[in-house]
Amino acid sequence: MRSIGKRIELLKVVAHPVRIKILEELTKGVKCVSDFEEFLEISQPNVSQHLSLLRRFGVIDYYVDGRLRCYFLKDPIVPDIIKLLNRDYYEELPAPACCPVTKKGKYPGQKRR
Amino acid sequence: MRSIGKRIELLKVVAHPVRIKILEELTKGVKCVSDFEEFLEISQPNVSQHLSLLRRFGVIDYYVDGRLRCYFLKDPIVPDIIKLLNRDYYEELPAPACCPVTKKGKYPGQKRR
DNA sequence: TAAAAATATAATAATATTTGAATATATTGT
């Protein structure tokens, strides 16, 4: 069971536009590096770097097939993060329950200008 | 409705140990800056900096009570992110379904050494 | 066995994030 610190690190590693695209693609199935090169519009070394970062954090793993590397998802939190990212939220959170809530002050005072 | 880019930015802003602590605290109720100072072990200006970053991204907001600022959660994705972070995962994802899945290669080959 | 293909690694440069220190602002109480 991962520490809270590790979980936050993981979240940070995942929170990058290219890496999210990679992971979304991997939720659909196995992909090799050149598959990614096609639809991400970045250089091959950059793809490799993102993949290797994700691997270093245990997010993904791969099988070797000749000169190909077939990457796949490993960390079970990933599909949940992706679902969360695609969920739509229409309303702000409701204002907190009223009056002296903080230790020193009372809520609500004036709305910030 | 937020673009996917904005959602990822949001995730990145949230993925920081101090800011997660702030947000976890705010899920329990309204807090003012000096409340945070007590249990985060960082300087007052640094608390303010994190709060102001979170505010800039619309994650939190505040009411003014005299010289206090009573902060509260605003973005509805936050409680879901926190739940996700605290969820326990015991198993790795199952290996993907077998054989020719990538465009060019076959999966699985040899497991990486 | 040499060339080509697929991918990785290393070094660097550009940029962004984080913190700390000093200072500023606003509000209350005297």
Next chain:
DNA sequence: ACAATATATTCAAATATTATTATATTTTTA
């Protein structure tokens, strides 16, 4: 009006992240 309190802002230094370029490694194929 002045001092004290609560908080914010600004600037700079330290550090981390990202992308680019060049090069290396591994495997297959000719």
